[in-house]
Amino acid sequence: MNMNTKNKEKAVVVFSGGQDSTTCLLWALKNYKEVIALSFDYGQRHKKELECAKDITDELNVEWHVLDMSLLNQLAPNSLTRTDIEVDKEAPGDGVPNSVVDGRNMLFLTFAAVFAKQRGITDIITGVSQSDFSGYPDCRDVFIKSLNTTLNLAMDYTFCVETPLMWIDKADTWKMADDLGGLELVREKTLTCYNGIMGEGCGTCPSCKLRKHGYNEFLTRYKQ
Numbered sequence: 040m041n042m043n044t045k046n047k048e049k050a051v052v053v054f055s056g057g058q059d060s061t062t063c064l065l066w067a068l069k070n071y072k073e074v075i076a077l078s079f080d081y082g083q084r085h086k087k088e089l090e091c092a093k094d095i096t097d098e099l100n101v102e103w104h105v106l107d108m109s110l111l112n113q114l115a116p117n118s119l120t121r122t123d124i125e126v127d128k129e130a131p132g133d134g135v136p137n138s139v140v141d142g143r144n145m146l147f148l149t150f151a152a153v154f155a156k157q158r159g160i161t162d163i164i165t166g167v168s169q170s171d172f173s174g175y176p177d178c179r180d181v182f183i184k185s186l187n188t189t190l191n192l193a194m195d196y197t198f199c200v201e202t203p204l205m206w207i208d209k210a211d212t213w214k215m216a217d218d219l220g221g222l223e224l225v226r227e228k229t230l231t232c233y234n235g236i237m238g239e240g241c242g243t244c245p246s247c248k249l250r251k252h253g254y255n256e257f258l259t260r261y262k263q
Contacts, residue, residue, distance in 0.1 A: 059166030209253020
């Protein structure tokens with residue numbers, strides 16, 4: 040990732056209203072003069088995240104758009120797109136969690152790139168992390184680099200997919216939010232829970248467990 044973004048003007052943030060994307064939004068606001076947040080409605084069971092995204096962008100005075108990605112719901116039935124499929128409480132010992140939506144980040148970043156190019160924007164920011172990727176193959180650095188090259192070739196345009204969280208864990212993601220002055224915003228107003236509960240969430244789904252463990256580690260590592 041190229042962290043030297045001070046001289047860049049505009050960026051599009053792939054924005055879910057969750058912990059990671061909100062931290063990336065705060066990071067983008069620190070590093071770019073103009074930021075646009077882009078969310079996706081794909082019939083997710085935790086659709087309340089879109090309400091959180093609107094509230095957060097309103098509070099931060101950020102331009103916000105939502106794209107209809109309902110086809111993804113039809114293509115990839117899993118626990119995040121079907122209410123009749125229970126979310127795994129534990130990550131499987133092998134394979135990927137049943138909350139993986141096949142192709143989601145690939146499609147989101149591709150549509151974000153089309154959206155960005157129409158506005159003359161090259162930089163796209165996403166909150167994926169290889170350190171805490173939880174078995175999601177499309178959160179890996181090799182995928183991001185590959186897709187970045189593909190997008191450049193597909194549209195004959197020089198995109199730069201930025202991943203501020205790629206090599207840090209959840210504790211350091213909390214620290215980044217704290218350093219950016221947004222710790223309480225992230226704690227109280229984001230939605231990371233797969234069951235659609237804002238803030239600390241349900242406490243039992245894998246996303247909530249990862250979030251809580253990261254926060255506790257953040258307090259131990261940096262606040263004692």
